[in-house]
Amino acid sequence: MAKALSETEQSRRRQLAVTMRAAIGQGQSLDSYLAAHQQAISAMTAMIREKMAERGATDPVEVLPEILTNLQEATLAEARVAAKAAAREEIRALLRKATA
Numbered sequence: 001m002a003k004a005l006s007e008t009e010q011s012r013r014r015q016l017a018v019t020m021r022a023a024i025g026q027g028q029s030l031d032s033y034l035a036a037h038q039q040a041i042s043a044m045t046a047m048i049r050e051k052m053a054e055r056g057a058t059d060p061v062e063v064l065p066e067i068l069t070n071l072q073e074a075t076l077a078e079a080r081v082a083a084k085a086a087a088r089e090e091i092r093a094l095l096r097k098a099t100a
Contacts, residue, residue, distance in 0.1 A: 019033070019034070047067070048060050048063060048067065051063040051066065051067065
């Protein structure tokens with residue numbers, strides 16, 4: 001008879017499934033996704049430490065509002081660029097259809 005999995009093992013397997021879906025969603029292997037993820041964590045940690053040093057902060061929470069605002073602004077700008085490109089493609093497709 002199979003043993004019931006411990007809560008820890010169930011949690012580990014759930015997290016692995018989430019990570020694997022994220023990797024597949026980005027078209028990456030699990031290993032390359034995990035490597036890129038770790039690199040992103042290292043870059044974010046370095047950026048937080050740099051901002052803390054610039055401000056003389058002792059707690060990362062002190063620079064969190066600035067970091068989140070910068071992230072939001074960058075995300076919005078990227079979304080606008082993507083939306084404009086999609087709109088251009090849609091207009092081109094409609095024009096091709098209309099002239100065909």
